[in-house]
Amino acid sequence: MQFLTNWRLRVVIIAVLLSMAYIRVSTLANRINLTLRRGNNDTVQLHSKDLGIEDSLNLIVSVDGQEFKRSAAIPVTLSIKNAGQKPALGFCAFKLTRIGDSPKKGPRNSLWAPVVVQGKSVKSAESPTQSKIPESEQFVWKLNISELKWGTAIQPIWPNDKLDQFVSAGEYELYFDIVREEAPDKITTESNHLKVKLEN
Numbered sequence: 001m002q003f004l005t006n007w008r009l010r011v012v013i014i015a016v017l018l019s020m021a022y023i024r025v026s027t028l029a030n031r032i033n034l035t036l037r038r039g040n041n042d043t044v045q046l047h048s049k050d051l052g053i054e055d056s057l058n059l060i061v062s063v064d065g066q067e068f069k070r071s072a073a074i075p076v077t078l079s080i081k082n083a084g085q086k087p088a089l090g091f092c093a094f095k096l097t098r099i100g101d102s103p104k105k106g107p108r109n110s111l112w113a114p115v116v117v118q119g120k121s122v123k124s125a126e127s128p129t130q131s132k133i134p135e136s137e138q139f140v141w142k143l144n145i146s147e148l149k150w151g152t153a154i155q156p157i158w159p160n161d162k163l164d165q166f167v168s169a170g171e172y173e174l175y176f177d178i179v180r181e182e183a184p185d186k187i188t189t190e191s192n193h194l195k196v197k198l199e200n
Contacts (some may be wrong), residue, residue: 003118017175055189057080057133058080059079060078061175061194062076063196066197067199068198070164070169071146073146074196076174077142077146078122078141081138082136087132087133089187090131091130091178092122092125092177096110096196100169109152111172112151113145113148113149114158116129117132120139121133121141126158131178157181167198169173171195171197174193175193
């Protein structure tokens with residue numbers, strides 16, 4: 001009788017241990033399967049929305065119109081609010097992703113324009129440079145994103161072209177993001193996504 005009791009106890013203990021191991025593996029799998037963003041192949045970048053945490057940064061972009069000539073100005077208003085209690089440091093960029101492409105063609109038609117946010121100005125970043133967003137403040141900028149220096153997401157050189165020099169006509173999704181280095185990962189915060197159409 002005592003043998004049966006000990007056997008049942010062992011079964012219960014093994015079941016509990018297996019359950020705990022499953023939870024740990026599932027948590028790790030969910031963490032790995034979060035959206036990967038721009039960066040080195042060995043660096044996982046996570047979205048704050050995927051992590052289920054409240055983000056202190058609020059990013060909003062708006063554009064005057066929906067259809068533009070590739071060679072014309074694209075006026076954009078960018079709003080950044082840092083509701084946190086400390087400055088936010090991160091790498092900022094505008095993104096244009098062609099709508100309707102297959103996943104294999106996606107990276108080639110994904111464009112980015114890295115920028116530096118400094119006080120009252122937003123300008124092209126000549127090299128990887130972090131922007132500092134002061135705490136408890138909101139900033140609004142108006143700029144022409146066609147004058148920024150753009151590049152494709154897969155090119156090895158730093159973006160250095162005007163938008164109309166290589167972008168093709170079509171429909172794109174426009175947004176802005178900030179990538180912050182939060183050890184051991186990188187946290188990406190994205191703005192709203194807008195649809196814009198570029199014409200020849």
